Amino acid sequence: MKLKIAVLPGDGIGPEISREGVKVMQVIARKYGHEFSFQEALCGAAAIDAVGDPFPEETFRLCEASDAVLFSAVGDPRFDNNPNAKVRPEQGLLAMRKKLGLFANIRPITTFDCLVHNSPLKDEVVKGADFVCIRELTGGMYFGPKHEDDESAYDTNLYSRPEVERILRVAYDYAMKRNKHLTVVDKANVLASSRLWRKVAQQMEKDYPEVKTDYMYVDNASMRMIMEPRFFDVMVTENTFGDILTDEGSAVTGSMGLLPSASLGTSTPVFEPVHGSWPQAAGKNIANPLAQILSAAMLLENFGLMDEAASVRQAVQASLDQHVRTPEIQVPGGAHYGTVEVGSWIAQYIEQN
Numbered sequence: 001m002k003l004k005i006a007v008l009p010g011d012g013i014g015p016e017i018s019r020e021g022v023k024v025m026q027v028i029a030r031k032y033g034h035e036f037s038f039q040e041a042l043c044g045a046a047a048i049d050a051v052g053d054p055f056p057e058e059t060f061r062l063c064e065a066s067d068a069v070l071f072s073a074v075g076d077p078r079f080d081n082n083p084n085a086k087v088r089p090e091q092g093l094l095a096m097r098k099k100l101g102l103f104a105n106i107r108p109i110t111t112f113d114c115l116v117h118n119s120p121l122k123d124e125v126v127k128g129a130d131f132v133c134i135r136e137l138t139g140g141m142y143f144g145p146k147h148e149d150d151e152s153a154y155d156t157n158l159y160s161r162p163e164v165e166r167i168l169r170v171a172y173d174y175a176m177k178r179n180k181h182l183t184v185v186d187k188a189n190v191l192a193s194s195r196l197w198r199k200v201a202q203q204m205e206k207d208y209p210e211v212k213t214d215y216m217y218v219d220n221a222s223m224r225m226i227m228e229p230r231f232f233d234v235m236v237t238e239n240t241f242g243d244i245l246t247d248e249g250s251a252v253t254g255s256m257g258l259l260p261s262a263s264l265g266t267s268t269p270v271f272e273p274v275h276g277s278w279p280q281a282a283g284k285n286i287a288n289p290l291a292q293i294l295s296a297a298m299l300l301e302n303f304g305l306m307d308e309a310a311s312v313r314q315a316v317q318a319s320l321d322q323h324v325r326t327p328e329i330q331v332p333g334g335a336h337y338g339t340v341e342v343g344s345w346i347a348q349y350i351e352q353n
């Protein structure tokens with residue numbers, strides 16, 4: 001298969017993990033006889049520094065003309081600590097999502113048995129937890145009408161019926177492929193936007209009689225996720241709630257560096273880690289590349305390359321089993337492996353197995 005992949009390394013640890021993701025994809029291409037081409041483009045703070053725009057037109061055109069985007073992370077403390085900054089790296093991320101129509105963010109939250117002790121939760125609570133959070137990505141407060149001055153500010157949590165319907169459709173399709181259990185997370189006891197979500201979901205429920213649909217307030221869901229994460233199979237929620245709940249999901253699995261995601265919509269799909277640019281770790285060769293590498297596996301699955309994706313997942317599992325791990329998940333007394341060493345080990349494992 002021929003695939004044209006736009007690579008957006010971004011900021012902080014982004015370029016380091018990006019290289020490992022590409023390294024793994026290149027090995028897959030060689031092993032399975034595919035032709036993957038990779039072209040890098042600027043985004044985030046790196047793009048602001050270079051051309052004053054966090055998602056330059058040139059980057060957008062490359063993404064649009066590609067089959068997939070392998071994205072890493074954006075964000076820089078120079079902007080985080082300056083509330084008056086007129087242009088911010090994260091605007092690049094939002095612009096990418098909006099311009100590529102990426103309305104569905106798929107975030108699998110999978111625990112690895114060998115890492116359950118890394119979770120701050122009890123082993124018996126975490127073991128076997130495996131669910132998918134589907135986050136709406138181009139609506140809600142992040143994109144609704146806003147106002148900001150020194151005395152008052154607001155963000156509007158605006159959703160239309162078609163926006164809610166299309167994301168619920170994605171969620172139901174996922175539930176049908178998994179254990180047929182969908183949890184719709186909202187705040188319908190307080191928010192009008194959530195009542196629309198619930199109304200639409202209750203109407204759509206009838207189209208999916210095999211799926212058990214339940215409804216949960218977001219405050220309850222955030223508690224349930226850490227009390228009983230195995231309860232969930234597929235969870236669907238709006239943009240803001242999904243942003244927060246999926247970070248909580250990373251605590252369930254034990255490291256931010258383990259969670260991949262896919263953002264799908266009306267144009268080129270984007271595959272990216274859930275975590276940010278962890279600027280404090282940039283250049284230190286300590287960032288875990290697994291979220292990026294597993295995002296590459298999701299990319300392969302998106303194009304039906306199931307054996308190739310399975311080969312990546314198997315190599316990731318082997319690296320964990322054999323304690324080839326970055327420091328945040330290494331066993332006490334375990335050898336030191338950096339971002340590059342973990343990526344290279346996985347690439348070599350794929351080549352040899």
Ligand SMILES: NC(=O)c1ccc[n+]([C@@H]2O[C@H](COP(=O)([O-])OP(=O)(O)OC[C@H]3O[C@@H](n4cnc5c(N)ncnc54)[C@H](O)[C@@H]3O)[C@@H](O)[C@H]2O)c1
Pocket residue numbers: 013017072073074075076077080090093255256257273274275276277278279286287288289291328
């Ligand atoms: N999608 C994105 O690009 C994205 C998402 C979230 C935050 N951000 C931006 O990233 C910057 C830093 O934000 P933050 O500190 O809140 O979140 P972050 O995800 O960058 O880091 C939070 C913590 O997660 C852990 N972590 C993150 N990535 C890891 C990895 N690969 N391996 C091991 N551990 C890892 C570290 O302990 C880190 O302290 C900010 O500028 C923020 O706006 C970007």
